[in-house]
Amino acid sequence: MRIPRFFLAFGLGCTAMLLTAGCQQTSENANTTATTNATPPGAQSLTVIPRPQKIIDAMKARGEQDDAKPALKIAMPAKNATINGSTVEVKLALSGDLKGYMPHKDPATGKGNHIHVILDNQPYEAYYEINQPFELRNVTEGKHTLRVFASRPWHESYKNDGNFQMVEFSVKGGGDASKPTTTKDGQTMASPTPAREGKDMARSSGGNVDPAKPLLTYSRPKGEYKDQDADPIMIDFWLSNAKLQGDGGQYRVRYSIDGGDAKFLDKWEPIWLSGWINGKHTVKLDLVDKDGNPVNNGGYNSTVREITVAR
Numbered sequence: 001m002r003i004p005r006f007f008l009a010f011g012l013g014c015t016a017m018l019l020t021a022g023c024q025q026t027s028e029n030a031n032t033t034a035t036t037n038a039t040p041p042g043a044q045s046l047t048v049i050p051r052p053q054k055i056i057d058a059m060k061a062r063g064e065q066d067d068a069k070p071a072l073k074i075a076m077p078a079k080n081a082t083i084n085g086s087t088v089e090v091k092l093a094l095s096g097d098l099k100g101y102m103p104h105k106d107p108a109t110g111k112g113n114h115i116h117v118i119l120d121n122q123p124y125e126a127y128y129e130i131n132q133p134f135e136l137r138n139v140t141e142g143k144h145t146l147r148v149f150a151s152r153p154w155h156e157s158y159k160n161d162g163n164f165q166m167v168e169f170s171v172k173g174g175g176d177a178s179k180p181t182t183t184k185d186g187q188t189m190a191s192p193t194p195a196r197e198g199k200d201m202a203r204s205s206g207g208n209v210d211p212a213k214p215l216l217t218y219s220r221p222k223g224e225y226k227d228q229d230a231d232p233i234m235i236d237f238w239l240s241n242a243k244l245q246g247d248g249g250q251y252r253v254r255y256s257i258d259g260g261d262a263k264f265l266d267k268w269e270p271i272w273l274s275g276w277i278n279g280k281h282t283v284k285l286d287l288v289d290k291d292g293n294p295v296n297n298g299g300y301n302s303t304v305r306e307i308t309v310a311r
């Protein structure tokens with residue numbers, strides 16, 4: 001059958017337009033996954049909103065806990081300890097003015113007070129039952145840092161002195177994330193997973209951090225945000241040896257979403273951002289001085305995390 005040239009050209013044009021539209025959609029949000037392609041394309045416009053009412057309600061329901069001043073100590077690993085093998089046991093001692101604050105996961109809701117545990121500059125792991133050690137598994141050989149601080153069920157950290165602790169330690173004969181956990185002799189262990197809290201860690205090594213110098217510790221957001229948890233999303237961080245401009249100091253925390261414009265946080269408190277579109281996003285936090293210059297401390301003061309939003 002003969003197709004008139006006009007229709008042929010029109011058809012090709014449509015195909016080209018469709019292809020172009022597809023490409024544009026992809027490049028606008030390069031990390032959009034297949035499951036989120038149904039989302040109408042559009043620019044994301046984020047706004048800082050006040051502390052959400054559901055968190056205000058949760059604070060009220062917790063009595064005095066929000067005024068607690070937890071004091072954490074890292075009992076293990078000891079400062080500058082060398083750990084033989086790839087499993088690092090973390091033991092913490094919690095004291096201070098707790099006002100009823102105690103880490104624990106409610107089995108019904110899967111939520112509760114918990115400690116944020118950060119190996120090197122990886123995303124934190126949540127640690128709930130602190131009467132038992134937390135295991136960092138498959139930790140690679142070499143020098144590492146461990147940072148911990150107490151947090152609330154909605155992941156906002158307590159920001160009092162003494163709540164943040166950091167130690168440096170080393171691992172000898174460490175793990176390899178691509179291999180199963182093995183014994184010293186190289187045999188696969190019969191029961192590699194004890195009934196303890198813990199996590200297989202990604203490969204990383206510790207930064208050359210000076211604990212006496214300004215240090216920005218990225219905490220939230222991380223991971224996957226679903227449904228009502230995906231809007232708004234909280235940014236939260238820990239700050240050591242540095243005061244922000246709005247708190248009478250000279251530093252600022254600069255943040256950028258999806259590589260966009262730099263915005264500044266001048267008070268040490270969380271913010272909530274509303275307006276996320278589905279897909280993958282990056283969140284970058286940097287500590288900068290009064291002139292806007294990055295303040296380096298072992299590479300930890302500039303952190304990018306990828307998160308996934310699925311509303």
Ligand SMILES: [Cu+2]
Nearest residue numbers: 126151154155
């Ligand atoms: Cu948390």
